Structures are given as structure tokens and as C-alpha cells.
Amino acid sequence: MTAAIEVRDLHFRYAEGTRALGGVSFAIAEGECVGLIGPNGAGKSTLLLHLNGLLPESWDGPGAVLVGGEPVDARSLFEVRRRVGLLFQDANDQLFCPTVLEDVAFGPRQLGLSEPEVRERVTAALAQAGISGFEGRAPHHLSAGEKRRVCLAGVLACGPSILVLDEPTSSLDPRGRRELKELLRRIPITKLIATHDLDLVVELCSRVVVLDGGVVVAEGPTVEVLSDEALMLRHSLERPHALRHLHPH
Numbered sequence: 001m002t003a004a005i006e007v008r009d010l011h012f013r014y015a016e017g018t019r020a021l022g023g024v025s026f027a028i029a030e031g032e033c034v035g036l037i038g039p040n041g042a043g044k045s046t047l048l049l050h051l052n053g054l055l056p057e058s059w060d061g062p063g064a065v066l067v068g069g070e071p072v073d074a075r076s077l078f079e080v081r082r083r084v085g086l087l088f089q090d091a092n093d094q095l096f097c098p099t100v101l102e103d104v105a106f107g108p109r110q111l112g113l114s115e116p117e118v119r120e121r122v123t124a125a126l127a128q129a130g131i132s133g134f135e136g137r138a139p140h141h142l143s144a145g146e147k148r149r150v151c152l153a154g155v156l157a158c159g160p161s162i163l164v165l166d167e168p169t170s171s172l173d174p175r176g177r178r179e180l181k182e183l184l185r186r187i188p189i190t191k192l193i194a195t196h197d198l199d200l201v202v203e204l205c206s207r208v209v210v211l212d213g214g215v216v217v218a219e220g221p222t223v224e225v226l227s228d229e230a231l232m233l234r235h236s237l238e239r240p241h242a243l244r245h246l247h248p249h
């Protein structure tokens, strides 16, 4: 079966010289929820940007990113962005309209949907993100958790088949984190979640990919990888609370 996402030997160097990815390969099957973990600077965000074709410098490189079997390049870009919904780490990078309605409607309008269809998409996406009735609110007056949900609604309103999330629970309080995890659990599409929130990974992801220094250093079933204390320490990670009972020492 064709993978939802396949990354093949991906290399990337930023213009001023930093090597962010040094030959990354992995695949995600349709319907899987995969965690992408690793210390700061590991290359997680750089990798996620590639999944939306946001770093076109790589298109001529030796590696490839495939979405539903199609290489991400200039020709496939529109379709890739329709299929892959990317939630940025910083909500302020994603919100730019005076009202929540305008913000969430932006994507569906870009897709050329009629105005009644756009409104229908917005209503459904706000409900999915747990913020029904927020249409008239100003995004920049909302709390961090609410802003994150508006961004999520904006992504969902485009009807993606793959959700790519960069640190979805960062800057949320414990209740905000819990609620967001519940929302994500109820969205039944393929997901790749880059996060430091390892409890989220244990609760939502069946498999994890560990990135460090721009390369994949481990991958496998979540409980197996996250219970490997030596591996976790080597890559500046910690065994999550939810797994502490498994090997008590």
C-alpha cells in the first residue's frame, strides 16, 4: 500500500550553513498517528516544513518527500497543501485576520469553494476544534489555548487527509493540554506530531520516530522506544510519567 507520507534520504542545509537534516528516511501508513521526538535543534520543525513544500531548495536535492506516493515539488504543491494540514508551532504565525471567521474561512476560500460551502466548513471545523460560536471573536484577544484551536480549525476547514502538528501542546496549561489531546484523538486521520510532550505521545501515538542531529536515531512502537532509558538519555529525552511504572528504577 502507498504510504501517506514517505521521506527518503532528505538532506537540508539553511542558507547560512547550518545542516538541519542529514539524510532522513521514514514512512507513515494511512491512518497511523506517529510521534516525532528529539531535543531542541534536532531538525523536527525543518522536517515538518518539508511536508508542506515550504523549503523548495530541497526539490532539486538527492532526497525526496512523497505524499500519497507523489513527490512534493512545484507541480504537486497545490494538491500537497490541500492534503497535508500543517499546524505551526507559533499560533501567531498562522493567525492574521481580524475575526476567527475570516481566519478559518481563509483556507476554504483559497480552495475556491462557494460562500455557503465555506460557512459550512467553518462551522464544522470550529465544532471539531471545540470552539463553536467563536466566529466573531478577534484572534489576537484569545488565550493561547483558544488561539491554538482557531489554528487547528483553520487547518481542518481545508479537509486535509493528513495532519502535521508542530508542538501542539506547547504553552498550554494542563487542562488545555488535556483538552487538546482529546480533540486530536477524535480526529480520525493520519497524524504526525512533533512534540516534547511525551505523555501526549504515549496517549496518542502508536509509533515514534526519534530525531537527533538531523538524523533518525531510533524508531518503533512508542512504549518500546520510550521505555529505553539509555536511548532516551542519550538524546536528552526523559521517560514519560505514564511509563514510569513499567521498569521501576
Ligand code: ADP
Binding pocket: 014, 015, 016, 018, 019, 020, 038, 039, 040, 041, 042, 043, 044, 045, 046, 047
Ligand atoms: P527542532 O524543531 O527539532 O528544534 P529545527 O528544525 O528548528 O529543530 O532546527 C534544526 C537546526 O536548524 C538547528 O540547528 C537550528 O538552529 C537550525 N535552524 C532552524 N531554523 C533555521 C533558520 N530559519 N535559519 C537558519 N538555521 C535554522
